[in-house]
Amino acid sequence: MSNKPVMSPNGINHLAIATSDMKKVLQYFNQVLGMPLASLYWMHGVENTVHGFLVLNETSLLAFVANDQIKSQVDIGVTHSGNPGDPCAGGTMQHLAFNVDRHEDLLAVRDRIRANGIHCVGPMDHGLMQSIYFAGPDGMTLEVAYLSGEDPAKWIDPEVVKMLNISDEELDQLKKPAPFVQPAEPVPNPSLKTANEEYRMVYPQETYELMVNTPDDVLAELTKDNIPPTETDGPKAPPTVEDLQKLQA
Known part of the structure; x- marks a missing residue:
């Protein structure tokens, strides 16, 4: 194993989502998706703001941020998409997809969601992955999925690449990002x-x-x-x- 620093992120440490009701959102993901509470405390250095974390796996957490200024103001098409395909403002989360490893796990999670009186659609076969879809607190659009084992490279559509005006050179760079050599001294x-x-x-x-x-x-x-x-x-x-x-x- 190399002792050299990794020059790109290797996963999700945590996703931080604003919520208008910390207790409600923690209870939803705890009961509906079985995520245990990891921590709940005043957010570091932020006045009157609470940070709550739920466990996804040994290295990944789902986090929420709450204070009195965060309101439940859902504007479909702007702040929220409402479903996995509709628009919302750039930079916002169009939908959030959680991972499972197998088809059987996907069906088990689907049944757990429905047993809580919540509509859940799927599984849908997208080739690269299979997914189920449902809604969460504060207007969130949620998904659970697993990768099907298909080669991801098969899902780079030449028509889309051309439409986005991505050249062959740019496509190659996207597939193989330029390496970075860390200097001996920290970069200011x-x-x-x-x-x-x-x-x-x-x-x-x-x-x-x-x-x-x-x-x-x-x-x-x-x-x-x-x-x-x-x-x-x-x-x-x-x-x-x-x-x-x-x-x-």
Whole structure:
């Protein structure tokens, strides 16, 4: 086994979804899909916000974020798709698909969903995978699927590639991403002037500038949290601009 760092993600650590009702959503996935609670605590450094995690497997979790500002405002075609094929705003989750390993598992999950009085459609055979579909809290469109063993490369449709104006060279690059050689020294954040403007997190400008300019080890220490005590006085206050400025001094 190589000791070299892996230069691309190797799976899902957790999916974080906003919810208007933390208790309801935890109970839904616990009862309907059998996901045990992993953790439930005040979200690190975020005022009056709760973070809840459910277990998918040994390395993957399903997470939810809740606070008083998150409302159940479903606008089909914009915020939510309503089904696995309809549109919603770019960057939002069109639908969420969970994995099982076998057809028998898919049927067992389907029966569990229906036994809870929830409509579940499928299985549907998509060639590359087989899937079932159903709805969840806050207007979520949900799927459970397993890969059928088909070669994924068979499902790169030349007509779609041409329609998207992807050249042969670009297609080859998509199939085989360019390797990355990690430098001996850590790569610093790009300067505010040279960073790609399209990909910026949304924070107040002063806070954002301090965050991206603060050394990694200093920021890690500032945001470090501890295991919640048995009794708590409430959420830990988020780092302030003043906190960052003090560390920069």
